[in-house]
Amino acid sequence: MTLTYIQQINEAASFIQSRLGSVSPTVGLVLGSGLGDMANQVEQPIAIEYSDVPHFPVSTVEGHEGRFVIGTLEGKQVIVMQGRFHYYEGYDMKKVVFPVYVMKAIGVQTVVMTNACGGMNRSFHAGDLMLISDHINMTGANPLIGPNHAELGVRFPDMSEAYNREYRSLARKLAASVVGEDGVPLQLQEGVYAGITGPTYCTPAELTMLARIGGDAIGMSTVAEVIAARHAGLKVLGISCITDMAIGEELEPLTHEQVVAVANRTKPKFIALVKAFVREVQLG
Template identity: 55%
Template sequence: MELLDKIIETKQYLLAKIQQAPSIGLVLGSGLGVLADQISNPVIIPYHEIPHFPLSTVEGHAGQLVIGQLSGRTVAAMQGRFHYYEGHSLAAVTYPIRVMKAIGVQQIIVTNAAGGIDPAFHPGDLMLIQDHINMTGQNPLIGPHIETFGVRFPDMSEAYSKTLITLAKETAAKHQIHVVEGVYAGMPGPSYETPAEIRLLGQLGASAVGMSTVPEVITARHAGIEVLGISCISNLAAGISRFALTHEEVMETTEKSKGKFLRLVKEIVAAM
C-alpha cells in the first residue's frame, strides 16, 4: 500500500473515533508524557490499534495517542514518540506527523529531554528551541516526492516559528517560569555522545543535544505545520557532567521538572 493510502486509512480510523478534529498537536518526549494525563474528555488510542502506526519501545513512552481538550483547545497528543535508533525508518518515525496534518493539526509543540551543552544551562531548565542542527546523516524527505505532502525542496529558514517562540517567552514571563533558549543538535543515538563529540557540537553552535525531534520538525514544516520546540535539559552532556550518563537520570530530572513543564505548555496552548 502506498504511503498516501495508508495515511488516508489512518485518518479515517481516527476521525471516526473523535467528535472534533484537533488543531494543535503535541509530541511528548521521555518523561514528559504526563501532560497527556491533563487532557479532558480524552479519546485514548494505543498505537498498536491505529492502522499503520509503529510501536514505541522506549521506557518513559506510554505508546498511545490522546485526543481531547487542553486549555480550551482540541489537541492530539503523542504520549510517546518513535526514534530512528529503535530501528524504525524515518518514514515510520514521522508517520504520526503526516497523520496529524491529515486530521486537521495546524500547529505543533514538539518536546524532548536533552543533554545540556551550554555551560550556563542546569538540569531541569526548559529550553525553547530556536533552531536545530541535523547530525543524523538522514532526512525524512529522502525518497519519491509526493506533491500532496509539500514541495520537493522545503525552506527551513524558520523551522521553529518565531511567532510561537515569542508567545512562549511572553507566557513564561507572565507566569514566572524560567526558560532558556538555544539550538538543538539531533543525533541518531542510541549511545550517548563522547566528550569529543560534545565539544564539536558546542563549536558548531549547539546548546543541547538529543536523539529525536529533528525528523519530526522537518516533516511538520514540509507539511506547512507551525512548530514550537521545547527541550527539558535532563542532564549535562558528556565531558560537562562529572557523572556517567544514564536514562534513569533523564527520567528523574524530567519528573522533577514536570510541574513547571505542565504549567508552561498548558498556558502556551491556551494562548495559541
C-alpha cells in the first residue's frame, strides 16, 4: 500500500521520536555545505542517519554528512540537520522539504536555515556572513504545488515575513559581540538570497540579471525549505556564508571544493553567532 505524504511524515517523525527518549527538540538547525561541524557543538548528542529514517532521502553532496544530531545546545534542545537535500540531486520539491515537516511534527518551533552561497553585492567579501532578509525564488518550482494538506498548513501561505524580523534584529545585536580567532569582529551583512536549481554555477549574464532584480547572494538551496517552514507555521532565521564573489562582469572559474574551503575558514564566527542566537532566542 502506498502511504500518503502525511503518513510518511508521521512515520518518519515517530521513528525519530522513538530514538530520543525524553529529549524534545524545539529548535531545528539546517547546515549547508562546509558548515556541518556546528553539530559537534551539541551536548549529549544522539545521531540518527538519514538512511535509517523511513521515507527519508539520502544526501549525496560533499560537505553534507547525511544525519541528524539531536541534543542540547546553549540550554535548548535542538535537532541539527548535518546536510540537506537539493532539487538538483534529482529529488522532487516535496522530498527536498520533507525534513522540515518532520521537524515540525516532532515539536520544532524555530528553524535556523544556513547555506554557502555566492555574493552578488559588490560590498560583500568572501568569508562574510549574510543575514537573509528575503529571497527570490528562481527555481521555477514550489514545494506546495499540488493538493494542499490542511494538516500541514493553509492553501495560500503568506510570505510577507519569510525571515522573522525579530530574529533578524536579535542576530544583528548578537553579531556585535562575535570576534573571530583572528581577533577581527564579525561584519554581518544583510540581503536578499536568490535561489536557483543548479547544479551548474551561473553564467555572467545570469548573475548580472539576478543582481539587477535585487539579489545580493545566490545559491542552490534554502528557498523551498523556507516556503515549507512558513507553510508549517515555523519561524525562520536565515544565515548565508558568502564563499565566493559572483559578480557577473568579473566572474572567475569556481569549484565546489573552493566553496567548502571558504566555509570551513568562516566556521568559527558562524558557530559563535548561531550559538548566541540559540541561547538568546525566545520561543513560543
